[in-house]
Amino acid sequence: MAADGSYHHGNLRAALLERAEAVLTEAGAEGLSLRGLARDLGVSHAAPSRHFRDRQALMDALAVSGFTTLNTRMRTAADSGDPRPIGARMTELGRTYVDFAVAHTALLDLMFTVKHADGSSEELRELGRESLLIVARLLEEGQRAGAVRTGDPVRLAQVAFSTVHGLATLAVASLLDDTPLPEATDLALDVLLAGLRPGG
Known part of the structure; x- marks a missing residue:
């Protein structure tokens, strides 16, 4: 000790x-x-x-640390200076989220619980919103390039989040049956990206 x-x-x-x-x-x-x-x-x-100062402060700090780590990884995946096409970066972004959600299931649950609790800190709310905005900014970049359908990028980002978060939830609960997670992730992202394309 x-x-x-x-x-x-x-x-x-x-x-x-x-x-x-x-x-x-x-x-x-x-x-x-x-x-x-x-x-x-x-x-x-x-x-x-x-x-x-107390147990709640500890949980708040855990949530802040979790969102900070998640956002750093997501920014790297979505890097606007990356020459790869939008679709490739969206795919990496989706995989990054699923990997984090599966590896840190309890932490992710705490992150969202604390973020939505009464009296949550402004820092925590901003960090939580930043996760969504990282996706929205990449979608907006895709819209400017003509690679992503028109629409509010924040709303589109919410749909993207629901897809990858739902997939991670199924994986953690062992509800993907015999489909390996990497295969399920790739298929879910292919369907998501097809729907995000103009005319999708």
């Missing part, structure tokens, strides 16, 4: 968040407690309170 002195310059905060996600995955949000995390990391019961 690590002693308090083993953590320096914010390392304890990062360690708390890392352990909190592991507990979230293993036991759900109800299994999270600052005292439990302190015990798991071998630090004093008071140590976590230096970084998180």
Whole structure:
């Protein structure tokens, strides 16, 4: 077990968040407690309170960290400086979301739960909306290039999100039967992209 002195310059905060996600995955949000995390990391019961005032602050920070990571990955996939066609970047964007959703199911659920909770922070709401806007901006770029149908890009982005989020939900629940996830993802994105094309 690590002693308090083993953590320096914010390392304890990062360690708390890392352990909190592991507990979230293993036991759900109800299994999270600052005292439990302190015990798991071998630090004093008071140590976590230096970084998180209470359990809710911990969950808010987990959600912020999750959206930050997700948005960074999505921006990379959608990079407007990338010379690849819009369709190729949309496909990578969809795969990126599905991969994150399947690998971090409990965290993603917490992210959206906390974001929509009464009293959620402006930072968290903005980070959540940014996920949608990353998709919307790529669709808008596609519209300017004549590769994407007309329409409100935010509304179109919501439809795209519902497709990939629904697919990830089915995968996590083992409801894809014998269809491998990569194959199901490619097929779902092919159908989605066909519908997004002009005249689709």
